[in-house]
Amino acid sequence: MSDGVISSGWDVLDASHEALRTTVDAVPADGWHLPTPCENWSVAQVFQHAVGDQIGFAAALTGEPGPDFNPFDPSGDMEGADPAAFLEDALDRAAKAWAGADRDAAEVPVPVPPHRLSPWSGSAACGLDAAVHAWDIARATGGPSPLTPDLARPLLKVAREIVEPLRAYGAYAAALAPEPGDDDVALLLRYLGRNPRWSAS
Numbered sequence: 001m002s003d004g005v006i007s008s009g010w011d012v013l014d015a016s017h018e019a020l021r022t023t024v025d026a027v028p029a030d031g032w033h034l035p036t037p038c039e040n041w042s043v044a045q046v047f048q049h050a051v052g053d054q055i056g057f058a059a060a061l062t063g064e065p066g067p068d069f070n071p072f073d074p075s076g077d078m079e080g081a082d083p084a085a086f087l088e089d090a091l092d093r094a095a096k097a098w099a100g101a102d103r104d105a106a107e108v109p110v111p112v113p114p115h116r117l118s119p120w121s122g123s124a125a126c127g128l129d130a131a132v133h134a135w136d137i138a139r140a141t142g143g144p145s146p147l148t149p150d151l152a153r154p155l156l157k158v159a160r161e162i163v164e165p166l167r168a169y170g171a172y173a174a175a176l177a178p179e180p181g182d183d184d185v186a187l188l189l190r191y192l193g194r195n196p197r198w199s200a201s
Helices: 011-025 043-062 083-099 119-141 149-167 184-191
Strands: none
Touching (some): 011 149, 043 083, 119 184
């Protein structure tokens, strides 16, 4: 964890937040317009969507206001924006919300179907959103993958709990068939409808 970073106390979520934080920090000034594995969305739009989703997960837990923009219709306008501050506010909100979640509860509220999950699954679902969009941004900007096999394994577990209903809304593309030699990261990405070898060129 970086200095000054708020920990949620949930390992998968904290690792996913760090993946997104590190990836966004490495986006070059001229990289926000680049295309991403999310069809028709630029790096800026994926970033804005990811920020909005973290706020949405926090709001579901705390009852506080959600994002003041539609994460599913991000503008892509980064004029005058401070990406690091914009992201850190969202990650702080999500980390604080999950730090306060009742680990012994049978279910906690989440902003995605089925809208209630076990505390571990809910926190991991929040992490899944951050980590996969970190990968999208890294892939678009030529950075190293922020996903590791150790992180991908629990993310695939929660993905199998929540992703199928979301495909109907277009949040995820149809799963791609595994290929020989796929590691845990590739298996996760293909399940989420992403080609592990995606390139903008």
